[in-house]
Amino acid sequence: MWATSNIVARKAQAAQPGYDALQFVVWSSLVPIGPFAALAWWCEPAVTRWQWMQASPVGWLGVAYLGWFATIAAYALWTGLLKRHAAASVAPFSLGVPVIGLAAGILLLGETMSALQWAGSACVVAALVAVMLGPRLWTRIISQAPQR
Structure with a gap:
């Protein structure tokens, strides 16, 4: 929806x-x-x-x-x-919603996270970093690679 x-x-x-x-x-x-x-x-x-x-x-x-x-x-x-902004550049930020919810629970309510929740949050943040910075980093890596 x-x-x-x-x-x-x-x-x-x-x-x-x-x-x-x-x-x-x-x-x-x-x-x-x-x-x-x-x-x-x-x-x-x-x-x-x-x-x-x-x-x-x-x-x-x-x-x-x-x-x-x-x-x-x-x-x-x-x-x-x-x-x-284009939907493709905005939509990945929706991945942060559960992570921010968990962080708010820790900071405001004193809740604790399980190891599985930490791992899931790390995966979500890594995915967001990959989606947002991946193309720029890949372009930089390709441009700095030695030419054959």
Whole structure:
């Protein structure tokens, strides 16, 4: 779905010269509310269907943060990047999302990572470095190689 939204954002940008990434994200964020609410209603047992109404103020603040800041601001920034750069140069940075999430858990919540999580994070960072710097490094290596 993320790839589809990237394509839709690119097409919207091409069709509308004054394309505003924040407006696009805000309006498109209204679309999943109905299907997600219906799915939650259908999947949850009848006893717990209205328990969300009893959430604490901290719980509602968490929902507001995730819904407004984390989702809308992050996707607006993302579509803003897609507006200025090619998708192929921006998309690899999405690999950093789980690594940043794990780092935030360590720094903010005092969580610990397993050896497998460290190895996975190292692989993700290595892949990102290879994708972003690989072509430049390869060109430099080829240009400095002795000619035959």
